[in-house]
Amino acid sequence: MKAYPKKEGFFNLFETMISQINNSIKGLQKELGNSIKPLFLLVVIFIFSFPHATISQTLVENTQIGPIPEQSIRAYYDGPTLPEIPARPADRIMYIVVTAYNSEVGQTDNSPFITAFGTQVRDGIVATNFLPKGTIVRFPEKFGSKEFVVEDRMNSRYYYHMDIWMTERSEAVKFGAKFLKMEIL
Secondary structure: OOOOOOOOOHHHHHHHHHHHHHHHHHHHHHHHHHHHHHHHHHHHHHHHHOOOHHHHHHHHHOOOOOOOOOOOOOOOOOOOOOOOOOOOOOOEEEEEEEEEEOOOOOOOOOOOOEOOOOOEOOOOEEEOOOOOOOOEEEOHHHHOOOEEEEEEOOOOOOOOEEEEEOOOHHHHHHHOOEEEEEEEO
16 A cells, blocks of 8 residues: 655645634534523523413403404495395294393303304304204394394203393393394394
């Protein structure tokens, strides 16, 4: 085997510099690796331990418990709109005792914001036992042409009785019990 002569001058200096740079990079990687892992762990723990400021601010502003009822949609322009659809004629008309309820555990079961059919409570929901799910009803004397959907059930002792869901307890108490004309659509 032939031995190569030792490089001198520029090439020797260049190889020395490269090896020193590689050793420095390896040392820096070791030091950073040892300090970045705990820092990364602390940041992750901090993020998952404390709520974001925006979430906490919205919780402070919103004091209502449960789903927020949808607000009415207003037209954003004065241009042409779709034609109004006339109210549907009623298939049956009957008079019934109507009361109101809201999402309190004392008035419902242990899941107050979920109806008996698994949907979220919202404006326009009624509870009754004598009509099938999805039946649409109106109370023209009290609510005009507003339509309600049967999506909840009542205690079995109330058969020919209807409960209207309301957002606030004070509204439900103010509504009381009324004997109203009901149109089944």
